Amino acid sequence: MIVAVRDFITDLVNTFLTVVRMFFFTRPVKSVSQIKSGSEAVILANGPSLTGSIIKYREKFIGKDLYCVNNFAMTELYSDIKPGYYVLTGPEYWMNKVGDLYITMREELFRNLIEKTTWKLHLLIPVRARGKKIIESLSEKNSNIHIHYYNTCPVEGLRCVNHFFYSSGIGMPRPHNVLIPTLMLTVRNRYKNVYVFGADHTWLDKITVNDKNEALVDQQHFYDSGSSKPGVMYMLGQRPRRLFEILHKLMLAFRAYFDILEYSRKKRVKIVNCTPGSLIDAFDRGEMD
Numbered sequence: 542m543i544v545a546v547r548d549f550i551t552d553l554v555n556t557f558l559t560v561v562r563m564f565f566f567t568r569p570v571k572s573v574s575q576i577k578s579g580s581e582a583v584i585l586a587n588g589p590s591l592t593g594s595i596i597k598y599r600e601k602f603i604g605k606d607l608y609c610v611n612n613f614a615m616t617e618l619y620s621d622i623k624p625g626y627y628v629l630t631g632p633e634y635w636m637n638k639v640g641d642l643y644i645t646m647r648e649e650l651f652r653n654l655i656e657k658t659t660w661k662l663h664l665l666i667p668v669r670a671r672g673k674k675i676i677e678s679l680s681e682k683n684s685n686i687h688i689h690y691y692n693t694c695p696v697e698g699l700r701c702v703n704h705f706f707y708s709s710g711i712g713m714p715r716p717h718n719v720l721i722p723t724l725m726l727t728v729r730n731r732y733k734n735v736y737v738f739g740a741d742h743t744w745l746d747k748i749t750v751n752d753k754n755e756a757l758v759d760q761q762h763f764y765d766s767g768s769s770k771p772g773v774m775y776m777l778g779q780r781p782r783r784l785f786e787i788l789h790k791l792m793l794a795f796r797a798y799f800d801i802l803e804y805s806r807k808k809r810v811k812i813v814n815c816t817p818g819s820l821i822d823a824f825d826r827g828e829m830d
């Protein structure tokens with residue numbers, strides 16, 4: 542009974558804090574439900590296993606809404622499979638005060654988006670990027686790119702209230718990686734099935750600390766799994782994260798998947814993790830039937 546009362550009070554406090562955060566981080570946005578074209582969605586995360594999965598399931602992607610994320614447009618696969626949906630979430634894609642590495646990366650990404658996109662593309666990005674010239678110019682330079690905004694306000698607390706905020710587009714579980722908002726967007730769009738590929742999440746055994754006490758993570762992607770090297774994980778594109786901050790970030794991400802699972806069941810959306818060897822333990826494992 543004491544534990545139950547403690548948990549209720551904690552949830553109540555977190556709900557109050559969520560409402561407070563809403564006033565600072567949530568902005569009116571148009572619903573993205575109209576952009577859905579099929580009953581099933583495929584999420585292509587950038588994990589090392591994605592290349593093999595695309596080779597195996599390529600033909601089964603036909604007729605499904607394809608969602609890609611982050612730097613996918615910098616690969617040859619982007620022009621090859623022509624995804625209709627593209628999700629970005631990291632503030633380094635539009636913030637001014639970021640390191641030179643991030644500036645170079647986003648300039649290359651946006652150049653690829655502008656030059657390669659010859660089909661209709663829905664670009665989904667946090668509402669905090671609205672009004673940023675670097676983002677708005679994408680649709681100005683390429684009329685095939687249609688920009689949609691979504692709220693990333695962290696929602697925590699009472700379950701029933703959380704689900705109301707999710708459905709209203711007010712916020713979502715803490716978006717500590719791009720897969721979290723991508724899953725939330727597909728669940729909110731009420732696809733019948735959502736298939737996830739390339740969500741390896743196998744970072745735990747790739748975390749090290751060097752002699753300078755710098756916490757390093759080898760964040761491998763399908764396009765650099767043979768050449769990637771351990772590097773620092775930056776916070777908001779500025780300072781390196783410490784080890785406890787990296788582990789806390791990972792914990793919040795893995796916990797968010799269980800929040801998404803519960804919400805998806807309420808919305809009758811089936812999420813299937815088709816990623817071989819994935820460390821995500823929330824969603825059912827399976828293959829695309």
